[in-house]
Amino acid sequence: MLDAPTAEATGSGLSEQEAASRLKADGPNELARTGRRTPFRIVLEVLREPMLALLLGGGVLYLLLGSPEEALILLAFALFSIVITVVQESRTERVLEALRDLTSPRALVIRGGERQRIAGREVVRGDLVVLAEGDRVPADARLIEASDFQTDESLLTGESVPVRKVASAASPPARPGGDDLPHVFSGSLVVRGSGIAEVTATGPHSEIGRIGQSLSALDSEPPRLQAQMRRLVKLCAIFGGVVSVLAVVLYGTLRGGWLDALLAGIAIGMSMLPEELPVVLTVFMAMGAWRISKARVLTRRAAAIETLGSATVLCTDKTGTLTQNRMTVAELCLPDGTAFRPRGDALPAGFALLAETGRLASAPQPFDPMEKAFHAVAEGLPSPALELVHTYGLRPGLLAMTNVWRSGTETIVAAKGAPEAIATLCHLDAAATAELTARTEALAAKGMRVLAVARAAPDGQAWPETQDGFAFGLLGLVGLADPLRPGVTEAVAECRTAGIRVIMITGDYPATAAAIARQAGLDAEIVVTGDALASMDDATLATKARETTVFARIMPEQKLRIVAALKADGEVVAMTGDGVNDAPSLKAAHIGIAMGGRGTDVAREASSLVLLDDDFGSIVAAVRLGRRIFDNLRKSMGFIIAIHIPIAGLALLPLIFGLPILLWPMHIAFLEMVIDPVCTLVFEAETEEEGIMQRPPRDPAAPLFSASLLGWSVLQGGVVLALTAGIYVVALDRGMPEAEVRSLTFFALVLSIVGLIFVNRSFSASIVTAFRRRNAALRWVMLAVTVMLGVTLALPFAQRMFRFGPLHADDLAVTVAAGLATILILEFLKPHWRKRLMT
Template sequence: MNGLSEAEAARRLRRDGFNELPRGGARTTLRIAADVLREPMLALLFCGAAAYLLLGDLGEAVLMAALAVVSVGITVVQEARTERVLEALRDLTSPRALVVRDGVRTRIAGREVARGDVLVLTEGDRVAADAVLIEARDLAVDESLLTGESVPVDKEGPAPGAVAGSGGGRAASVFAGTLVTRGSGVAEVTATGPRTEIGKIGQSLATIGTESPRLTAQTRRVVTAFAVLGAGVAVSVVLLSAAFRGGWLDAILAGIAVAMAMMPEEFPVVIAVFLAMGAWRISQARVLTRRAAAIETLGSATVLCTDKTGTLTENRMRVAELRLADGIGREPPTGDEASDARLGELVRTGALASAPEPSDPMERAIHDAAGPPRDPAPRLVKSYPLRPDLLAMTQAWRLAEDRPVLLAAKGAPEAIFGLCLLDAHALSTLSEAVEDMGARGLRVLAVARATCADGDLPDSQDAVGFALLGLVGLADPLRPSVPAAVRECRAAGIRVVMITGDYPATARAIAGQAGIPAAAIVTGDELETLSDADLAARLREATIFARIMPRQKLRIVEALKASGEVVAMTGDGVNDAPSLKAAHIGIAMGGRGSDVAREASSIVLLDDDFSSIAKAVRLGRRIYDNLRKAMAFIVAIHIPIAGLALLPLLAGLPVILGPVHIAMLEMVIDPVCTLVFEAEEEEDGIMRRPPRPPDAPLFSSGLVAWGGLQGVAALGLVATMLFGGARADMAVDELRAFVFCTLMAAVLGLVVVNRSFSPSLAIVTRINRPLVGVVTALFGFLALGLWWQPARELLKFGPLHVADLAMIVAGAATLVVVLELVKALARARSLSP
């Protein structure tokens, strides 16, 4: 079965298009621009331009209009970049498909499946396209997405001798978007994209309902409060200015300036950019964020429940030891004819008990140890899959027409022992052997065989009289990065708990290698006997859960949540979906995980590596820290801007800031809030502090107080310069330039202060490329405004002297030093923001 060639698949994709339905969620550049044009800040800019035009000041009107256009351009560029990041993440998180290309099984993005491709389907897969079955093994598919029927539909492959896909109707077909709930199969794609059944009725698989992040809800409340306050103050300014100074147009300009100063448009923009860019940064660590809320929750995780195989270990198994029924350990056969023939029979039977074309690493290892089959063209007659109450599987094979059917079984040692009806002595000997192998970190399977006539095959493997052949020990080395990652998580206050289906001794050995304390082990059988209260008590000390069934994971998650823990849970199978959904942070495996597990999860590990979880937690904490820094800066910077718009009015001084000046300030503040703070490096000791309380608000009283204190200090600096310059009888244009430059210097000072929570001026030397770009642009703008005559006239700036610039620099430096001292005192008293 060679499937399509890569060249033919590419040709069909060019002709038919990608295997995807039209997306309604993507925002084009034109749509982004249209959304930006509806922003209140832009309306204020255009109102200001109109007011200047009515006053006869054509230069100011043109400048305001130009600033409005530049503002639109900056916003569109930022949001388009964010949209590109989101689109890339959507592509990465789309369902995957296992296809046969040039005779080789290859996993590709679902959108790259072409008509004629051969799909390999296994339990938990989301079917990528409409297809007809070539073969099916106990295959059942959930088609509720199409039919509304919740009961899975049994599927049948073609009858012997029939052409694949001919006849059989829906029973011989699978459809895009449906879910494989049992068994496996192979199918040839007949329709992709909008030509599929689901495409014809206009439904979309890409829409997965997600909750609005808690940060968004908090921000919405803050924005509303700021907007109401700003509107009230702006109206008051218009009325007062008109009453005491006369001239409604001047009053309207003053009101526009105050409204622009207090407009809280940065808050939602910062949230959107940080969450999108944060998801992108986490994806660079091979972790995909499927739900924005997971980014803020990562920093609150207190318990991390991880499976063993493939997450802590490399999922690269090999047969390391064999034991016959006598329990004595032996090396795997090497192909030497002098080796014990019973060992060869043991591994060959283990291979026959596995899938004919294995994808599971454990089964591949057994096939590799068994070597090529000795019997020509064996035919699979019947399969007995794993059951929750019997952790064993059996394959029935017709090796030759004149021989009875061979039943090959493998599974958990206790399950196979039960099928073989061992006596007490043999059971004791083999149980000791299993314990010994498990204590060395080996995964242990038992293998048995039986024969029967073709017509006598029972309905259940329990009814077969099996003979035990022996034990197979498989080694799966620990990932080298795991011990350091476990130490990092524990230092961060995150308790690591291993949940595995393996034998307790194996789990204890791997946990010891990984650095997970093995103080207490709870088995699945013991878990069944515990009440909720007893389980809660055991959870306080247990770090290893062994012989756990997938359905029991959900109970563990619920018990941890009831104890007040914030739970992260890993999983890969169909049965893991409930526990992934129930956990605060569901973590699915991207390589070996099923589609249904990925859809139920918050984040996906592309490399199935535990160390990626630690990286994601670290990045989640960094993103949240930087978000708090940006929010504190926004709170702080609006105070001196609003104060400078109000103070001259209250003190009877000339108006310093007009709408054009505040619009220029916004050109600096917007990229600082988003690009600069988002790019800040992590805080020292970020993984040596306890998890953040899950209910801790972003806009905490400490953050608002810290931002308010900074804003008041900056306003004090600006007011000192304003009244000092007025007392020194500075000309109005010179005073405006002096105070505006002071305000710009205060903005930079607040950026420096908020770059780190730690009280250290060494942060100034830490490179932040977006900040370098912003500062360079700022100095260039100020140079033009102060020394280029046309710009000076438009901004109504006067000349500044060296002494004036020195005072501005000294004032900004003083502001930074004072606020850094406040940070140091607050940290010393454990009152750091």
Template structure:
């Protein structure tokens, strides 16, 4: 593949880009259905609680109590105000997450590359696109190498189409090979290119079709279904009791209108209409809180699953380590030079050629941390020598593949007639390219193990030359000479060991997956505190195993080395067969199947491709393992607080319902009227959505085992606790009522004292349920 030279492109100046952004607006489509004030009011009007409230108000008007009727109907405005506030708060949290989850774009501005939010791309920007990118805007291809794009989103055709730079002529439409047009929302599956943005936002092909991508919507979760069933069941009970109370009151007292009021009061007291509101607020604000610990929620159900995760499968590089590669060791001609120890010593001559060809095997302007480390080492030690070739022309690149874990660059010097080839890659792959004898290959393997045992990532370097005009199709057709080995150090993140210790305390197993050698993986495993580091399963070993063997192996080993991305899916599926709830990290195009299959797919936000991000449930904005652990902690806190809120709702409804039902059954005067129940409801809603949602985590939140994913939010123990609390409050309220009656207080005074008791008890229940461990 011919390398793409971007040195000739400068792009817009930052000032011009800012001016166009201000003039033309953001590169985004309408954000979809967003309820306005009228929509919110319509939703409130359809709520059973609202209908009961209006019915009660009308009855007061009929019996001539205008003041009570007006008070009840005025509560309608209060309820609408609270609903608008909650809706807006939830929508603002979701909007913030939408902004985070929009595609990113790599652009050239003022001659420099910068990665920006896709919504900030402007017309005239030069975008750099490569494998795994979701194209941020409509554009025309100016230069490209082997660029293939999946346009199925627009055409329905699953076969990628080839893109080729050309004149901006003809109809601009998706589909078909060798056109220069690129379209917003389509996916680059191969190659790379430079494209000039021609349309943004609603002016793109995607905008004309009217389909918005990358939006975080209100998704139905398991908890939504569970709470809906609970509300339906309780509503049915409330309906039956409503009818019973009206009939009994009417027959025994002959007052059907007051009987209807008593029935409405009981129905309002029983109906737990807070459940769906509280759930929506908790999950939306929970997603917002996760973003504050550098974790973006793409799919809301992941918040529920976080607290149930039993296994975290994580990449070593960049997640457990800092991904700041430095050249630590050079091995050539039987000698080893420790770069990290002998920093002040100049590089000995035997290592010059090794470093020279290692640099020639890199991209000119690399993103890969290893290649950046090699270029930096070359600038430090070879600057001013004949070993740096800034004037050579890069002719062809042979990319790394699963079949051959090595890549080669073909160069042409200004004066030389032969091509110069530089190769680097996995030591066994380079040994294969060099056709080393078994003895020599074994000797190289011994050196590799020594370097790997120090926790270093090891690559080999080789050189070749080629005198024919037509270059071959594959690397194996060159005659390579083995030059030596290079070991890279990548420091472990300072907080990785503590985070893994916290996982173990929380009953969560950590599995490290890496493409490095087993010895390197063991070294890093010891440094970060993995429990089991001696048993390592390698990718080649997995290839020789059947499904049963793999399922058994993943239950024992905590380290998987020399693994290719496709094998992550095998690991995930095997762990799930063992009954584990799996969280998996990934960043590449080939990681997408594993991310999709995992119970919680976690994409890397810094170095991850758009494909990986789209396949994931969560996106790790800082690529840090400690942030995953923080997300688990936050997920457990959200679930705990939601459980407390639901228990509180049940417990507080028991005394309200009981004190509404008792007078009808026992022939007492009505204690609670609809206005009292509505007032109490106005306390319950804000208390649940604010007090419990903002409550800090329990002290033991990361000291207990993961919860069973099949566990109900309101399990038997929680329900019994809530009912016991409610019955206790009911007993106190009835005792206060009877005491007031026995002291000869009139009905109004008795009602007031009882109501105040319920309010105080309500607040006491809030305090009681804020923590179940303190």
């Protein structure tokens, strides 16, 4: 428990000695740093991968055998894998650093009776902080002096409307939100007035600090596909390890040459271990992030792409996400009930007077969003040269403010405020007050914040002590709204078509939230408030969350509970937000989506995706791309599984039947370094399947490698294995030299793999369509394969390294025929698998 500030923090403020003592005791006014994964630690984690161990082991054996070229190539491939992983994993969380920057602005404090500007991190408990319009509050504090003081706490509460603050000697519970409280909070913005506040909490003890601590305690959602692939790789590694050990023993016992036996065992282990999957996933996600960035969505964590297409729930904040977080005058209403909606046209006479008086009742140079709205609606109206000569600010007993203007001998008094306060100033009778209240409630039901405007024209030069002394006349009501972002309604509708449920979670009032939800096309029949949610246990909340679309008056920790309840119910949760208060839920969700324009650094750092243009519609584009990416990823993964079947078969069959060894580690590394990564680029560039946004989200529990996908992969691999093994056996039977048999079979395998690329380009389209589709990456693949195969035949160095012999025209024709046969056989079988692959 923190000690209360001492009496020394009065009048002249703390002394420098006391401030230094407290800074030493409490620490700087910033968040504590947490441990981060270093590149060295990441490298150690990568080195635990079984494939890298095999590559390194193979390189060492080649060195022992006196083959440095082969050793260097294998070691280079291992280094390549390490570099990719380290670069990807080094982009770790920077949430606390962003919070530290936000909570450490410059601060004007009173120390030793003098005002001095210090770094925000040096502010301590008990400091007297001088605050003025436009300042960022450096620490949690209690106002001891205040004049017409308002702060924007939307970063903490989600409410776009500033809250009034009053000075007080008492210390009620300090929570953001609510009018006429004495507490101000670190990170909030002073939008009106001035004051002096006594610091009550700094650093991790402040409200924003507690959010930072909750962030550091949260773990980001682990990538599902990565977990699935690691399990698959682990199973294959165990099985491949057992087979490899048996092969080494068999080879060494029957043929002698234990170093060659170890190389053969490593080759078998590499052939049976789909180690490309993690590397391919990294490359695929990086390309997907680049493609999504073209839709104005920045991907901060590639793992979000794999989940994006399977999102079932999108939790969105209202302020700044569905709405623009700027107040506009939506409706003007005269005392007789006549209403007018400004649309940029000229205002009728009565409404022009109402708008002009509202502007005169606002600050001449507005900072408050509502006052900016009053100036905007009155823009273009004729205004005489007036001088502001007196101001009456808000006070707890009368929520209205009045400005007195003079032009020569003419005096204009303009007031605006809560309708009940203006009714009091205008001395309305009970009937008129009831009528005004009814019209106010009607506007509020439309999601508007309602203010009343009044005007007076006194004759005297002296001003009354309070604004009650003027003879005001009611001019009408002004309804202010935070408008929807363009395209929100269409985006919500498309989310519904795609089977994604949209839930609004906001700190705003229920009536406003429900009205905005209806405008956006959401069902707002059921609205759950923060108070109601606080009384629910987790089981009740989980049940309620299934049927609720709007949550209002929600605090940050309650957002976390909602997200946790949805996740526990099996939903894949995407969460949008822009404020500090959104950061914990952004991090806890499967997919955190921050706004890049107004959004805070904290929200962006906590998120997986950032909408660069703050366009809610970009989420739909990202979902479409996410589904396309996932479809194409399945094609790529199925292809990888398929090619490992003939590779493993051709590595095992010679050992089983006592034939010459066909594939050594060099050959398998060649395939993995060239064919697999490049082919991944081909699949990533494929266009989307038909009806991609009419399908329901993918079942989050469904494995990437479904039974149908594995079956189709096994079938493809079996066809290629049968063709290439047949070529191998026939070539040996005809007495071809071992080196030529190896090159003939290897070339046939490579061209069959190229055939698999064309077969797997689409689950729904035919091979004819696949050939017609433009795919620049495919042309590069074909060129790379041609060049690499040409090099292995043309250069003696490459022939020796790969143990290849020369091939003649008829041999090359056989390899081309193998590739064409692969395409024809599998295209004939594809229609029987299409329906299963598309579900």
